[in-house]
Amino acid sequence: MAVLRLKFTKNERDKLAQVLWILNWISVLTGILLFSLGLFLKVEINKRGELMAERDIQYVPNMLIAVGLIACAINFLGGKICYDCVDTNKFLRWKLIMLPYIICTFFFTFCVLVGALMCYSMRGELEESLNLGLTEAIRFYKDTDTPGRCFLKRTVDMLQMEFHCCGNNGYKDWFQIQWISNRYLDMSQKEVVDRLRSNVEGKYLMSGVPFSCCNLNSPRPCIQQHVTNNSAHFNYEHQTEALNLWMRGCREALLEYYTHIMQSIGLTVLLTWLFELSVLTGVRYLQTSLENVLRQGDLNSESDGWLLENSFMETARTNLNIIKCLGKDNDSCASAMPPWSYENTSAVFARMTSQNLAINLL
Structure with missing residues (x-):
């Protein structure tokens, strides 16, 4: 039928x-x-x-x-x-x-x-690709003198400003890497040397983020150094200053x-x-x-x-x-063909x- x-x-x-x-x-x-x-x-x-x-x-x-x-x-x-x-x-x-x-x-x-x-x-698959790619990009943020990575800093900064995001999963990602090149560190200062020696891998880690993480809607000047230290800034409470930095990670924003x-x-x-x-x-x-x-x-x-x-x-x-x-060419197959x-x-x-x-x- x-x-x-x-x-x-x-x-x-x-x-x-x-x-x-x-x-x-x-x-x-x-x-x-x-x-x-x-x-x-x-x-x-x-x-x-x-x-x-x-x-x-x-x-x-x-x-x-x-x-x-x-x-x-x-x-x-x-x-x-x-x-x-x-x-x-x-x-x-x-x-x-x-x-x-x-x-x-x-x-x-x-x-x-x-x-x-x-x-x-x-x-x-896109989320996994972004997660690995952003992790590597943040890691090489400081390598502005390395061929192939010269413009990576600019790319990451433009990304954070355009999408209003910071880091891979959040602004604390910057605390775990050295994002300032050694050529811009004053080795004559004891504080810098002590910070380098205190890290097992000899990295200069700090509770700071790049300027591109600053929230433009913040009513106060952006605090990008000693972000988690309340005593380092006047009238500052780290837990309540949500407008100071972009809270969303760039992986989430791009995804x-x-x-x-x-x-x-x-x-x-x-x-x-x-x-x-x-x-x-x-x-x-x-x-x-x-x-x-x-x-x-x-x-x-x-x-x-x-x-x-x-x-x-x-x-x-x-x-x-x-x-x-x-x-094949036989009678049984001929009957199977459409009339x-x-x-x-x-x-x-x-x-x-x-x-x-x-x-x-x-």
């Missing part, structure tokens, strides 16, 4: 072909949109590549770029097919191509759905930023998938209804269209038998041509 059978008149088939022609061209634009979204996400990730660990997080934008390009090609071909299907005689040129086209388009729409789901599943982008892209890709699926459904109805017209031999008659000629299980069993019989073959198409086309010629002569 056919799945979702519908009946189409000749006028309805022509209108369906015209509408699908327009929708396929709109789908070309959605393919360009997918390509643009993938390119945008790739640029945004590369823009802060110094703050991320070298992990494979480019597969999502690469997937969107590839899907966008394929969408343009597939829907351009689909538009040409639907445009020719307005004339039933021209449909014969595409008859053998339409079923492979529909199958390829079905797998393509599945890839679009996978791309949408990947946008939502990327958060975990929230990228999550918002990926959720927006994921929703757009999901809507694109639904649109592509509706176009594919219409093309399937157009194909089956036109094939049934050719079987009947009357171009002006009504015809049935469906998504599947048989039930899901019967269709899967038939296709499996056809796959098994590929390359609507290329020879039948040629015979019907010859019969319709002779009928039209006879009508014209009369």
Whole structure:
């Protein structure tokens, strides 16, 4: 029994072909949109590549770029097919191509759905990449004279000022590393020497943060040295001075930023998938209804269209038998092939041509 059978008149088939022609061209634009979204996400990730660990997080934008390009090609071909299907005689040129086209388009729409789901599943890998990358960036903050790290200080400072964040998980991350280069430490001062010697690794650690961690909304001048020492500053209470520094870590800020982008892209890709699926459904109805017209031999008659000629299980069993019989030539395999073959198409086309010629002569 056919799945979702519908009946189409000749006028309805022509209108369906015209509408699908327009929708396929709109789908070309959605393919360009997918390509643009993938390119945008790739640029945004590369823009802060110094703050991320070298992990494979480019597969999502690469997937969107590839899907966008394929969408343009597939829907351009689909538009040409639907445009020719307005004339039933021209449909014969595409008859053998339409079923492979529909199958390829079905797998393509599945890839679009996978791309949408990947946008939502990327958060975990992105968080791990940001965590490792920011840890390394803060660690090498002071190495402004080291080749390859000269601009890392500027990158981290711009990040903290732009996203209103401090450190990786919070401002206390700066207490655990030496973020001031030794060239800017006065070794003649006893306090500096004692602080270096007191650390096992010989690092100059202090309860201070870079200037970029200062909260611009603070009502008092920023306190970035001796942050946890209440007695070092007048009228200062470390626990209550929440406005002094940015409290949020940069990993959380960047993760929230990228999550918002990926959720927006994921929703757009999901809507694109639904649109592509509706176009594919219409093309399937157009194909089956036109094939049934050719079987009947009357171009002006009504015809049935469906998504599947048989039930899901019967269709899967038939296709499996056809796959098994590929390359074989025997009677059992011949019975597994669909009755609507290329020879039948040629015979019907010859019969319709002779009928039209006879009508014209009369």
